[in-house]
Amino acid sequence: MSIRRVALALAAPVCAFAFSIGLSSLVLMAFGTNPMDAWTEMLSYGTRLETFVETGNRATPLYLAGIAVAIGFRMNLFNIGVEGQYVLAALLAASAGAAVDLPPILHVILIMVVAMTVGSAFAGIAGYLKVSRGVHEVISTIMLNAVALAAVGFLLRSWLLDKNDTTLNMMTPEIPPSGQFPHLNSLVETFTREITRGRQLWGFMLVALAVGVLFYAFLNRTRAGFDLRATGLNPFAAEASGVDPAATVVRTMLLSGAVAGLIGLPEVLGQAHRYDLGFTRGLGFTGIAVALVGRNHPGGIAVAALLFGWLDSSAPILDVVGDAPREIVSILQGVVVLAAVVAYEVVNRIRRVAEARDAATAMQHPTETTDRSVS
Amino acid sequence: MQLLRSSIVLRWMLAALGVVITLSICQELARPTTTDLISTGTAEATLRRAVPILLAGLGGIWAERAGVVNIGLEGMMVLGTWFGAWGALEFGPWWGLVIGVTGGALGGLLHAVATVGFGVDHIVSGVAVNILAPAMARFLSGEVFAERSGGGITQSPRVDSVGNLDLPFLSGGDLLGWGTPDLLSWFVDKNWLLISDIAAVLSGITNSLSWASLIALTLIPLSVFILWRTPFGLRIRASGEHPVAADSLGVSVYQMKFIAVVVSGALAGFGGAFIAIEQTGVYREGQVQGRGFIGLATVIFGNWQPVGALLGSLLFGFADALQLRDRTAVHALLLLVGAALVALALRALMRGKHSSAAILVCASAAVLWWYAATEEVAGELPPITPHLVTLLVLVFATSRLRMPAANGLRYRRGQE
Structure with missing residues (x-):
């Protein structure tokens, strides 16, 4: 029984990935490229140490984004607004970090607290509107995304610009070294060779890992996490057993927003040390994809984030070698998402049917372990 | 009274x-x-900016009347822009519109297969479509547009529009080769309080009206008629109100939902093609700019009624046009x-x-x-x-x- 469960759980993502590879290969063949060349090229470039470092750097924000989305998903709450929440949070946190002068660790903590508060507060609007006015969170978060991005443009342009900046690149002042997050190169290099090409493994990865562990512990070891899961599985049963649905919605949105606030920090604290126009956007939407592929499970999301991160960091080689356009990887990612959600649904149905069948056989052929055989 | x-x-x-x-x-x-x-110019720009939002809104209404939430409208519009521009480049603007509509319908089909066929959550599938569609557009641009002059991975060469129409007499359009007088402009030039303003709005609507806009506007009464005045429309709406009851009366609910979602995608694709062919004359990455989401907003704003979606889109088109002008x-x-x-x-x-x-x-x-x-x-x-x-x-x-x-x-x- 449990072996079948595990096999089914693994079958879905594996099938989805295989299907996506197959479909992308067909697309490549349709445009006259040999898919095998492209995939081998990506594999050989993608297994170098520098690409792994890049993979880690890309996976870290994706992981946080996936967790932020998954917190909502676990109770059927769709926080589509992660995108707006994290960009706004990154801008304000970077500005706050540059404005103050604090001892090293405190400084970083302050920046993180600001980011989490901003993300949380912005997500909280959607949660509040849902419980107080019945506004569906999908619509409100989509609308608030646009509002957040407009606010970012306005704030950066009019109030938060670096006054001493002579270039025309719009950016906030630099965060002093005490507020920067150290990188992990020396840690990695003790096990491997030296990391070249100026690549640095962002230390924020550890924070992301901690968030993942906390998420797991929260869901499985706390009352609030239990309420959240119960509401997601059956809101009526949860309410009947004493869960306050309104409070759970608001709490979940606040939590999701808090994690969303952290998404931009690996880049801000680890590399740019400021918010500028080059800041990576769109992670909120990719985060949704990562959460979907990872089935909202902290472990699954990690695998999905690493997969997406690896695909992103090994794709550029395709342009260099010229075997295939690197955009094929975006198609691959898009297909993976769709294939994965369909595969999970199918597996779910197979499981339900199998369980119903097992129950039926158990009813028909009562064994000595059941009470029925005694009576 | x-x-x-x-x-x-x-x-x-x-x-x-x-x-x-x-x-x-x-x-x-x-x-x-x-x-x-x-002014005439503002009225004209408002209509032009409103049409894609209106089409997305109509698309949303079709899907949601059948009970399927379609937040993939945005992605379907993206498909519409790409396929529209490609079709216009390859076969001319009219075919561009047709191919854009087809591209959007393909997106709708994907959403229908996932939500209706496999029973995937509507929001989840919509998000997946929104992720897949821009990736497809980018890939296809790299393969198709990049090798043409003026084109690139994020942009197509310029495409022609389907052409405009001036109404005879009202806006000085030709009638059987005879240039009719432009009555509305005459009123506008008089600068009479209110009368000239009304004339300006009417002139803006009737003057150089894109044929594609005209088609889009006729889709409103058409949607109302089909959804509220035909047995087919009743079946679609029944599938969105109470599918179990509809099924018990012999309505093929899956089929109705499928059709509605594909039509929804086709309308969104039309909206996308309109942006590429009529509004900007080029496919450019990211040019949909969340209009699919705004269209979704007009669905709610307009209380799931086509005329309501028109009002919403006009309001948003007006804000857009003013800011542009x-x-x-x-x-x-x-x-x-x-x-x-x-x-x-x-x-x-x-x-x-x-x-x-x-x-x-x-x-x-x-x-x-x-x-x-x-x-x-x-x-x-x-x-x-x-x-x-x-x-x-x-x-x-x-x-x-x-x-x-x-x-x-x-x-x-x-x-x-």
């Missing part, structure tokens, strides 16, 4: 007249800083918002809602003070007016909105 109640058309015309009068008054107050608040006009718009708030306050007062009236008066005072104290509105504000208005409508008018009862719910035949 009796006539007023009986004729919907008359009521709408009176409402439109009211809007024009208010705009006209605001225009007089805001002279000479801006002359664009109500004249930034100072946007500032004058604050005056309009202030006036609207005063009107709402009066209405609340007449209905005896004193606290709401007080809040509205305060809000209108704040907006009018904002108008008086500043010279220009921050450029970031106008593009997000649709989003803010939608939020406000949702917050204050939820009780008056009624969506299809089974909207967004997973339906499996034989399961309650």
